[in-house]
Each structure stands twice: as structure tokens, then as C-alpha cells.
Amino acid sequence: MIRVVLPSHLRALARTGFEVEIEVQGSLTQRSVLDALEARYPMLCGTIRDHVTKQRRPFLRFFACEEDLTHEAPDTPLPDAVASGAEPLYIIGAIAGG
Amino acid sequence: MSKVRVLVGTRKGAFILSSDGKRENWQVSGPHFAGWEIYHMKGSPADPNRIYASQTSGWFGQIVQRSDDGGKTWIQPGTPPSEPTSRPEGMPKGESNKFVYDVSPTTGKPLTTHQWYDGTQHPWEFKRVWHFEPSPNDPDTVYAGVEDAALFRSTDGGKSWHELSGLRGHGTGPKWQPGAGGMCLHTIILDSQDPKKIYIAISAAGAFRSNDGGSTWTPINKGLYSQYIPDPHAEVGHCVHHVAMHKSRPNVLFMQKHWDVMRSDNSGDSWQEVSGNLPTDFGFVIDVHAHDPETIYVVPIKSDGEHFPPDGKLRVYRSRTGGNEWEALTKGLPQSHCYVNVLREAMAVDSLDKCGVYFGTTGGQVYLSADAGDIWKPIVHDLPAVLSVEVQTLP
Numbered sequence: 279m280i281r282v283v284l285p286s287h288l289r290a291l292a293r294t295g296f297e298v299e300i301e302v303q304g305s306l307t308q309r310s311v312l313d314a315l316e317a318r319y320p321m322l323c324g325t326i327r328d329h330v331t332k333q334r335r336p337f338l339r340f341f342a343c344e345e346d347l348t349h350e351a352p353d354t355p356l357p358d359a360v361a362s363g364a365e366p367l368y369i370i371g372a373i374a375g376g
Numbered sequence: 377m378s379k380v381r382v383l384v385g386t387r388k389g390a391f392i393l394s395s396d397g398k399r400e401n402w403q404v405s406g407p408h409f410a411g412w413e414i415y416h417m418k419g420s421p422a423d424p425n426r427i428y429a430s431q432t433s434g435w436f437g438q439i440v441q442r443s444d445d446g447g448k449t450w451i452q453p454g455t456p457p458s459e460p461t462s463r464p465e466g467m468p469k470g471e472s473n474k475f476v477y478d479v480s481p482t483t484g485k486p487l488t489t490h491q492w493y494d495g496t497q498h499p500w501e502f503k504r505v506w507h508f509e510p511s512p513n514d515p516d517t518v519y520a521g522v523e524d525a526a527l528f529r530s531t532d533g534g535k536s537w538h539e540l541s542g543l544r545g546h547g548t549g550p551k552w553q554p555g556a557g558g559m560c561l562h563t564i565i566l567d568s569q570d571p572k573k574i575y576i577a578i579s580a581a582g583a584f585r586s587n588d589g590g591s592t593w594t595p596i597n598k599g600l601y602s603q604y605i606p607d608p609h610a611e612v613g614h615c616v617h618h619v620a621m622h623k624s625r626p627n628v629l630f631m632q633k634h635w636d637v638m639r640s641d642n643s644g645d646s647w648q649e650v651s652g653n654l655p656t657d658f659g660f661v662i663d664v665h666a667h668d669p670e671t672i673y674v675v676p677i678k679s680d681g682e683h684f685p686p687d688g689k690l691r692v693y694r695s696r697t698g699g700n701e702w703e704a705l706t707k708g709l710p711q712s713h714c715y716v717n718v719l720r721e722a723m724a725v726d727s728l729d730k731c732g733v734y735f736g737t738t739g740g741q742v743y744l745s746a747d748a749g750d751i752w753k754p755i756v757h758d759l760p761a762v763l764s765v766e767v768q769t770l771p
Contacts, residue, residue: 287433291436323473
């Protein structure tokens, strides 16, 4: 099972806790994780990426294993630690300081 | 005794204010959807317990919410809590926030761009729903005015949405441009006497009318004068802030334009200015008394550069003559050091015997006058900035 940490507003929408576990078929990439996440929680469709273009919404970012994966290609494999379930994939709403 | 329910959308959630017909003691429910912007909520005239809400966020986009019990509980249409969240056949749900522009060859091809702030052409991009207008007859039919400006309709209670693309197909789309708040379709008026007639308004394109249920559209901006655009008399390009109509007299429209308060007596075919003795004719809201179609209300705002009331005095202006002659209504409203704004969706009236008038401010106050504007008092005064106010008069 793959672990995904959602921002608090999306947890409320999906009626989940801090972290969700989902099963992902095939290779483990941003795209396959988001496909599986939206299939399990269809109310999240359109909230993380565009319904049609599948482009990431501009103010959301993806992190795992203390690395910013936001700008990796959607089909780039995610780290092994995410695949094994040792580490979660974080979906984070960008926050501006100041 | 009749009751009233006030639906308040704010920058940080939705609030529902309820009272009996005396409108003296209020129950406040909320925040619903805490932390999200609620651009608009509106109840169905055909089933007042059916309420649609536009929940939106710069981070997470658009969510459509629906209540079938007067705002006690909410669902995303198509994803009720009692049903599983996914089905073997694929993705049947989660469609309620899917607003996809028509790109078909017949209608989509010429509609791919509008004017951007710098004058270049820019593709249409969906951002949010500004306004829901439920059908007067069918609780499952509801119209949505969206940014970037377009009109959508759902006939299944908000589960799925389809663009009425004839509006953008009118051909003037490349001349539409965003106002400071974005290029939004914010006003939808359904003529209760002629179900085929629909009025909409866009900032900054102008007002449009359909006589055939939304298939084809005509710009209705003759008489508008906007000195800040290249051709002040242009067919489109005017920054219309809001339009109101009394349902008993559907040919008469009142408009608060960016500057100028306007009136049409022929369904929008032509407009005359009725700003009269207003201290400034800039503003956002305009509404009509529930029982007197010649009594109208505006809240003058100093200017487009200073979005607050003139002289720091919050004043509603009432005309009992359909415009031109205005009186300031000040009793109960702050008359010094007041620098709030009243946004375009943030005024509404109830239909009790003594018409109640309501408006919300960016300072978080919702004011009520239970006597058609003579005396005002706040129902609440510390909400987040108010984006919209709608009122339901219930049996």
C-alpha cells in the first residue's frame, strides 16, 4: 500500500485522516498515484490537478523522502521508500511567508 | 408565521442566519466549509430546502456543494456520504466540480481566446463559480455563472454541468476582458413569466439576453457609456457590476455599472442613466424592493481606486422613483470612520409584508432593515469578509 499525506482541506473533503493508504497498479509514479487516489476518492478530482489537462494545480507541491518532486515528470518513478510504504508522498498546499 | 433564512458566503466559509418573521432574534449557523471562499449560495424557489453553494479556493479549485435540508447537511452532488466513493465501472462521481468549456468545432473554435489585461488574446481557463441561479420550477435545474465568463447548466441537481456555449459563440468573446476581480459571469436572471428569456452580465463584457432558453444571445448594452474603454459606446466591453429585476415587471432592469446606475424599460434594448443625485455612482450592489418595483437600492462606493464609502459614512441610497431621485438611509449604519466595501452579490431582499433589505460588508457585518431601509441594525458584525448574501422567505 502507498501512503499519501493530504493537506487539511482535502482531508475534510475526502473525509479521511492525516494519511490515506491506496493501492497502485503498475509502476509507481506521480500520475499512477494520483489516478489511484482520485479513483478511491473521486471528490478529489479537480482539486489536485485539472480534470482535463491533468496538470498540477499551481499552488500544490509534491514531496517525498525530504525531496521536492513537484517538477518531476508525471511518469518519473517515485522513490523506493514510497513504493515500499516506508515513506509517504506528501501533497502540500504552498504557503507564502511574510 | 413566516421565517427568513439568510445565506451568507464569506472569504472563510458559509454562514446561515435564521429568524422568524419578526427578524429580531437570529440563530447563526457556521462556518460551513471553514477556511474556503464561498462565493455564492442560493436556494431553489421550487424546493427551499435545496441550496447550492460555490466553495472555492486558489489552491484546490472549485467544489460544488448542495444541501437538501435547508443547510443542515451538505453533499457534493453525486458523492453523498451514504454511497461508496468509487465504483467498479470507473469514475462516475466527483464530476460535480467539472466545468469544461465547449470546444466543439461549431461553437468552440472561435471561442478559444478573450482579451487579456495587456490587450493580447488569452485562452479561456475555468477558475470558479460566481453565481448559482436555481430554476424557479425544478430543484434539479440550476445555472452557474463562472470565471472565465461562461454560463453552465445542470439538470441533475449539480452532479454534472454543460456549457450553454451560444453565449461565448456570439462572436464578441475576443473583445471580452477581465475586470479587477477576474472575467466573471456574475448575474443570471431567469424571467419567471417567460421561461425562454434569460439575462446575464459579465465583468467586463456587459449584459446579454437570450430569448430562446440560452441557445443564442444578444448583447444589450446600448446606452452604456464607459469612458475607460477605447470606444466608450462599444457593443461589448463594459464593466457591469450587477443587474436586478422585479419579477412582476420583467421588462424593467436596473444596473449598477462600474460607474453609473442605469435603467432599461425594454428588456435591455436600451439604457438610460438614473444616477441622479447620488454622491458617487460607482458601486457594486443594486436591488429592488420586493413589493414596489419602482423602489431600488444601491450602496455608493467612492471610486474604483478607493473601494470604501464616501466620507467614511456607510449609506444605502433608496430611490422610490426607479432612479434619479435618491435618499440616503443612514439610521443604524456607521457614519464615521467606516471603510468597508459591499460586493456585488452582497445585497438581497425578503418578501415579508414589510420588505426586509439585507447587505453584507467586507468588514464582516450583515445589516438588516426590516422596514424597507428606514432603520438598519447588524445581525452579525464579525464574520469574515462577506462575498454574497441571499435571502429565503419561508412559510
